Amino acid sequence: MTQLPDTVGIGFKRSHYDALRTTPNRLGFIEVHAENYMGDGGPPHAQLDALRRDYALSVHGVGLSIGGAGPLDTDHLARLKRVCDRYDPESFSEHLAWSSHNDAFLNDLLPLPYDDQTLATVCDHIDRLQDVIGRRMLLENPSTYVTFESSTLAETDFLHAIVGRTGCGLLLDVNNVFVSCTNHRADPRAYLADFPLAAVGEIHLGGHDAEDLPSGPLLIDSHGAAVADPVWTLYAETVAMTGPRPTLIEWDNDVPDLPVLLAEADRAATILDGVRHARAS
Amino acid sequence: MPGHLETQTAFRAALNSRDLPPGITAVGDLDRRFSVYRNTVAHTLSDALAQRFPAVQRIVGKAFFRQTARIFVADNPPRSPVLQDYGTEFPAFLADFPPAASLPYLADVALIEMARGQAYHAADAEPLSPAAVMSRIGAAPDTAQVTLHPSVRMVSSPHAAVSIWRMNQPGAAATPPPPGPETALIFRRDDASVVLPIPPDIARTVTQMQSGTPLGALGHVADADTVGTAFSTLLQNRLIVGLCHI
Structure with a gap:
C-alpha cells in the first residue's frame, strides 16, 4: 500500500530543522507539503536533502485540485513529478477536494458532490496523476462543512468506487472523519465501519477548532491544536481494526516547539504498540 | 440537475x-x-x-x-x-x-521583499573562489564574461527604500532614513537572503555584467574604478559562479 513504516511521523516544519537534526531519531518518517519544495534551489531543498538521508518521506500535495471539474493543471503535474523524482518518497498523497477554478488557485480544500459524474472525473484525474508520477497515490478523505443535495453516493461508497477503479490507496484522516461526522450529525463509527479500511496506507491525526451553533457544534479542521481526545479514541479503535499503519501528527498553524509534536507522536506510538502486542498475543 | x-x-x-x-x-x-x-x-x-x-x-x-x-x-x-x-x-x-x-516608497520596499523571496528559492550554484576567478581571467580581462549566482537581484528606488526596509526589520532601531535614491544588491548567502546597499553606478555595472557584457565593454557604462568596485563586490560576496571568454 505504501512503503512508509507502520510507525509514527510528524509534518516537517522548517522552524524545527535544527532541533530535528540534533534530536535522536525516534520518528518513523516525516511528511512535507509538495508545494513547499517546488522552488529551483536554496535552503528548503538543502534541508530536505539532509533529512531524507535519515528519514522515510511522505510527500503530501495540497494544490492539485483532484476534485476539480476542469482538467488537471499540467504545469503542476510536472512540478509534482519533479518533486517525486528528486526525493523518491515512500508515499505520495493528495486530497479528495478541489482548490482551483478557472486558473485561480483558492488555497482551500473545497467540497464536491458525490455522484457518477464527479466519480468519473476524480478517477480520471487520479489515473492521470498516477501515470505522470509513476507511482500509486493515497487519497485523503476531507473535512467538510456543507453537503450537496445532488449527491447520490455516501462519501465512503465514493471512496470504495475510487479505490476499485484506480487502484489508489487511501489516507484516512481520523480528525477529518470526526470533524465531518460531527458537523453533519453523523456517527463517526458508522463512517469508519463503511470506510475501505483495507486500502488505508497512512493515517493523519490533527487538531480542530470548535464553535457552538444553535444547530449544534461546528468543528473546523484547523491543524493548529493538539489532537482532541475523542479523535484519539477513534484512532485507537481504527488501528485496532486495521493493525498498525503509518500515522502522521499534522500541525501546520501556530506550530509549537518540536517536543510538543514529539509528545503527540509518542502518544500515537504507544497506541500502535498496544495494537501490536494485542495482535501478537 | x-x-x-x-x-x-x-x-x-x-x-x-x-x-x-x-x-x-x-x-x-x-x-x-x-x-x-x-x-x-x-x-x-x-x-x-x-x-x-x-x-x-x-x-x-x-x-x-x-x-x-x-x-x-x-x-x-x-x-x-x-x-x-x-x-x-x-x-x-x-x-x-x-x-x-x-x-511613495512602499512599492519599492515590496520589490525588495519580493527579490529576497526570489533569491531565497533561486537555483543553487557553486561560486568560483577568487583565485579561480583570477586564474580564469588570465591575461585577457577584456573578453572575460562572468556568470553571476542565480540568486542575484537588483532593486533601485528613487526613495530611501533600502533604509526603510532595514528600519522595518524585527528589532531594528527607528532612525530617520536618509534622503533617496537607494539601490540594493540582493542575493542568497548560506541559508538567508542578503540586502546589500550599493551605489547606483555599481548597480548599473552589475546589471550589465549579469546580462553578459564582457568586462572590456563595460567602459561604455562606467569608469574603470566603478568596474573595479563592482567586480570586487561580486568577488567578495562569492557571487561569480562562472567565467568564460568571448
Missing part, C-alpha cells in the same frame, strides 16, 4: 459574495457553516502575502495590510498552488493603490 462545472462555478462565486450557492445543505446555520470556506480562502491568501511582505505589513499596520490584501487577492488570485511565487504583482498594485499614496 446542474453539472459538476456549474456547481463549482456557483460555489466559487459564493466565496466572494454574501449569497449562498444553490444546492448546498447542512444541519442548520448554513450561512455560518459555508462561511468557513469563505474565511479560509480570504485569510490564507492574505496570510501568504503577509508572509512574503512582512516589512510592508509592519509599515502600514496589520489592519491596513489585511484590507489591502483582501482587495488585491480578489482581483489577483494566485495562478498556481506554489504560493512562494504569489504576489509578483503586489508591488505594482501598491504603487497604484490610492490609499497608500502618502507612502
